[in-house]
Amino acid sequence: MRRTRSDTQKTYEVSAGLFITFEGPDGSGKSTQIRLLGEYLMGKGLDVIYTREPGGTRIGEKIREIILDPHSTEMDPLTEAMLYASSRAQHVAEVIRPALAAGCVVLCDRYVDSSVAYQGYGRGIGGIVAEVNAIATGDVTPDLTIFLDIGPEACFDRIGKHGGDRIESEDISYHQAVYEGYLELAEKYPGRFKRVDGSGGVRVVQNAVRKIADEFIEDFAGRNKT
Numbered sequence: 001m002r003r004t005r006s007d008t009q010k011t012y013e014v015s016a017g018l019f020i021t022f023e024g025p026d027g028s029g030k031s032t033q034i035r036l037l038g039e040y041l042m043g044k045g046l047d048v049i050y051t052r053e054p055g056g057t058r059i060g061e062k063i064r065e066i067i068l069d070p071h072s073t074e075m076d077p078l079t080e081a082m083l084y085a086s087s088r089a090q091h092v093a094e095v096i097r098p099a100l101a102a103g104c105v106v107l108c109d110r111y112v113d114s115s116v117a118y119q120g121y122g123r124g125i126g127g128i129v130a131e132v133n134a135i136a137t138g139d140v141t142p143d144l145t146i147f148l149d150i151g152p153e154a155c156f157d158r159i160g161k162h163g164g165d166r167i168e169s170e171d172i173s174y175h176q177a178v179y180e181g182y183l184e185l186a187e188k189y190p191g192r193f194k195r196v197d198g199s200g201g202v203r204v205v206q207n208a209v210r211k212i213a214d215e216f217i218e219d220f221a222g223r224n225k226t
Contacts, residue, residue, distance in 0.1 A: 016103060016220075017101065017102065017103050017104055017106065018100075018104075018105045018106070018143050018144075018217065019096065019100055019106045019108070019140070019141070019143050019144075020105065020106065020107050020108070020142065020144045020146065020213070021107075021108045021109075021113065021144070021145045022034050022107070022108070022109055022110070022145075022147075022148065023110060023111075023113045023114060023117070023145055023146070023147045023148070023185075024147055024148035024149070024150065024182070024198060025150060025151075025152055025175060025182070026155055026159060026167065026168045026175070027150075027154075027156070027158040027168075028148040028149075028150045028155060029148055029158075029198055031052075032202060033146075033148065033202075034050060035050070036202070036209075037206070037210065038050055038107050040206075040210055040213075041105055041217075047102075047104045048104065048105045048106075049095070049099045049105070049106050050107050051091070051096070051106065051108050052108065052109035052110065053084070053087065053088060053108065053109065053110040053111060053114065054067055054068075054087040054110075055091075056087075056091040056094075056095050056096075056108075057091055057094045057095060059090045059094075060088075060091050063083050063084075063086060063090075064087065067080060067083050067084065067087075067166070067167075069165075070164075070165060070166045070169060073166070075166075077119060077123035077124070077125050078128070080119060080123065081115060081119040081125060081128070081129050081132060082132060084115050084119065085115065085132045085133050085135070085136040086136070088111070088115075088136045089135075089136035089137070092136065092137050092138065092140050096108070097140055108142075111142060112133045112137060112141075113145060113185055113193075115129050115133055116129050116181060116185060117178045117179075117181035117182045117185065118167065118178050118181075120181060121177050121178055121181025121184075122170075122175075122177045122178040122181065124177075143192070143216075144194065144212075144216045145192050145193050145194065146194055146212060146213075147182060147193050147194065147195045147196065148196055148198035148205070149183075149186075149195045149196060149198050150199050152172055152179050153172070154199060155175070156172065194212045196208045
């Protein structure tokens with residue numbers, strides 16, 4: 001991909017694939033913010049691909065159904081983690097890696113950080129999550145992660161205290177552990193993880209997201225000139 005972004009103050013070229021992930025609790029507004037950012041970046045002439053996890057491929061979507069099925073109550077935490085990793089391995093091989101090689105901007109709703117937060121912290125199975133996902137993803141890591149920071153109580157107010165899928169329906173203590181996991185990840189990876197207050201209105205949050213993306217892409221373009 002070789003595109004030029006212009007406004008009244010600056011112009012730069014993006015000549016390499018860029019992988020941007022969105023993270024946050026269920027109900028944080030990731031899907032809406034990804035769509036709005038994608039529309040914004042396409043308006044700047046960039047080639048954008050939207051995708052999500054678990055899912056993003058035919059096989060991955062079937063795995064998603066199993067994971068999120070409210071009737072899968074007997075699922076062991078390790079089984080859950082490995083199903084996520086299996087879906088992700090297919091996703092990387094079939095969608096993400098080829099799109100990046102083609103020079104696209106890939107916007108992904110969740111990635112490995114979700115597994116670390118939801119299974120590593122939420123389910124309490126720790127470092128094995130990162131180990132399994134290192135095998136699943138190889139060298140494909142996000143260039144930028146936008147974390148929509150909003151606590152579980154506020155998210156429950158948005159989606160209801162009895163969410164529709166198996167993960168959303170977990171109790172507040174589980175979602176609090178997930179949230180605390182995200183906060184630790186943000187502290188651990190300050191260069192990649194950019195926190196955005198997710199409690200504001202859609203446009204307020206989107207303006208903050210765009211500011212982060214603009215600054216990052218400008219810097220990324222400068223470091224990847226051909």
